[in-house]
Amino acid sequence: MRRIGVLLVLALGLAWAQGDGLKACFIYVGPIGDAGWTFAHDQGRKKAEAALPWLETRYVESVPEAQALPVIDRFVKEGCQVIFATSFGYMEAVLEGARKYPNVIFAHATGIKRAPNVATYMADFYQVYYLNGLAAGALSKTGKVGYVAAFPIPEVKRHINAFTLGVRAVNPKAQVLVRWINAWYDPAKAREATEALLAQGADVFAFTEDTPTVIQTAARKGAYSFGHYTPMLKFAPDHVVSGQIVHWDVIYIDFLKKVREGVYTAKNLQNVDYFWLLQHKAVEMGADYGVPINPKHVPLLKKAEMTVGGKKVSVYDRIMALLQDMQSPKPTFDPFTGPIRDRKGVLRIPAGKKATLEELLTMEWAAPGVVGDWPGEPK
Amino acid sequence: MEEALVRAVLFGTPILLASLGALLSERGGVVNLGVEGMMALSALGAFAVALEVGPVRGILAGVGVGSFMGLFLGLFAVVLRANQFVAGLALAALGLGASGLLGKRYEGVPLPQPLPEGGLALVALALALGLHLLLSRTRFGLYLRSVGENPKAADLFGVSVEGVRYLALALGGGIIGLAGAYLSLAYRPSWTDGMTSGLGWVAIALVILAGWHPLRAVLGAYFFGLLFFLQFRLQGSVPIPAEAFAAMPYLLVILVLALSGRARAPKALGQPFDRGR
Secondary structure (H helix, E strand, C coil): CHHHHHHHHHHHHHHHHHHHCEEEEEECCCCHHHCCHHHHHHHHHHHHHHHCCCEEEEEECCCCHHHHHHHHHHHHHCCCCEEEECCHHHHHHHHHHHHHCCCCEEEEECCCCCECCEEEEEECCHHHHHHHHHHHHHHCCCCEEEEEECCCCHHHHHHHHHHHHHHHHHCCCCEEEEEECCCCCCHHHHHHHHHHHHHCCCCEEEECCCCCHHHHHHHHCCCEEEEEECCCHHHCCCCEEEEEEECHHHHHHHHHHHHHCCCCCCCCCCCCEEEECHHHCCEEECCECCECCCHHHHHHHHHCEEEECCEEEEHHHHHHHHHHHHHCCCCCCCCCEECEECCCCCEEECECCECCHHHHHCCCCCCCCEECCCCCCCC | CHHHHHHHHHHHHHHHHHHHHHHHHHHCCCCCCCHHHHHHHHHHHHHHHHHHHCHHHHHHHHHHHHHHHHHHHHHHHHHCCCCHHHHHHHHHHHHHHHHHHHHHHHECCCCCCCCCHHHHHHHHHHHHHHHHHHHHHCHHHHHHHHHHHCHHHHHHCCCCHHHHHHHHHHHHHHHHHHHHHHHHHHHCCCECCCCCCCHHHHHHHHHHHCCCCHHHHHHHHHHHHHHHHHHHHCECCECCCHHHHHHHHHHHHHHHHHHCCCCCCCCCCCCCCCCCC
16 A cells, blocks of 8 residues: 555655656547547547657637637637647638747648648658559550549649659550549549549549548459558458558657757747658558559569660569659659650759759649649630 | 449449438438448448458447438437537538548548449338338337427327337438448448538438428439439430539429428427427
């Protein structure tokens, strides 16, 4: 009994000593159980909490964009020193909250406006999409690759373009048939869009939607697919080839450490923007964690060949070499390196130039090989 | 073409089932706006049970959850004589919320043995036919319709208005539960929060569009299914924006309703029955 009492006092003492910890709070746009965007952010929060003993976190889920400011008010009252807002639509609320509470540090995911106490961050998939495009181009027998897309915004267009550039690098005649469902989350629409593409002959699939619907639907007809956002191998172990996986925790841990060390303060965030890629380990190429390519499909990709700089190489070797390069501290390869023309023939990236961050974030044009409606396509 | 017809039937099936369930209770005079929530919770119930003890018992669980929720609506709409519209909307919200909360642990879990959609589509078709015969050829159907048209007269003839309405809600709820089970066990064999994505509301609209007639609901549901498929099949190949296609089912409902004149609803629809008054 007495020993327990001593332990209790010790524990209390420790808790007391840790009083100088950091409290970080998260505003989520969806339910944690969406298996997509919000789920991934919450995984990041949990991993950050596990990695940083001095960190305490709070979150509120399913916050409508108009309700963000009251949640910020509440968080500040509860003593949150850092507030992460994880939806583009929270932008104005974050900026207003930042003016109201100049000593609180804000970070806005996918944001484009900053302030002395507002940073922006994003983990982006475009490199991974290019690599998956290479595999898709090698696996398609019909030369028709299906893409079920959420909303026609620059982020999604950038990913489809990178994917299509990859597909065409292997098979210059292939087409990427794009269908918009105008929803981040709508399994019924994703299902029927996939069925429509299957009916049109697509035999490999990629998508932007928050459920494994496209994968499950494609697998029923024996078509290959690429997972999105979280590991989705288990939904179709024989048909998922690879995919895009996010690691928000990498960004959260880096950011919070720098706040704790005093590198980031409420006065110097005006230029702090994370656009983290493979080299920062913020994203991963894989069917599952640590499985870049489903072993069942490796022989097929080894057999498939593509031409790089006039020489024949196996698609598998090319993917692995580029993956390694883009994961290294100083990547030499970027999918959006010129000359790149759009599907109407307009030169978008000049020869030898790499797309700038600005160009990546505002991309509206469609790459050659993209087939389908493209709202907002420049003339 | 063949592909489009298959999709029309397979995607029309959950809409058909849900609207048959709602139709049954509405013929008895009880409006059911809770369809979306009932579908969501029975989809979860079906999935959870299917995962533990197999898909057949999963279907039964879905039907059971739907029936139970139908009876729950009856508690407010029949016994307590609450406003049926408010009670239905509350049930929709409750079902969606509860399924999201309870379903967290089933997120991201694949179902090992999905059920064949084709078989269930046939069951739905048979149910529509059966419901039509039930309403037009049986004593219970007569009671149900009279309770929906003129509960006072039915009461005078010794029909238990409350009993018939309760039974209709339980049976209808079961059919709506089957719609939920179809979604999580066959159409998309996994569970995610909000996976009904508005199909319940489409089903409620279909009840009106079909003029409370089960066989017309079959045609309507398949028509919705066809439109939904074509929206993606034709996207990009005809110069019509995707948004216009997405709005088409709803525009068509309005158009058909406007052209067909007012579809005749059961006269006592939405009115609580109180013998004392």
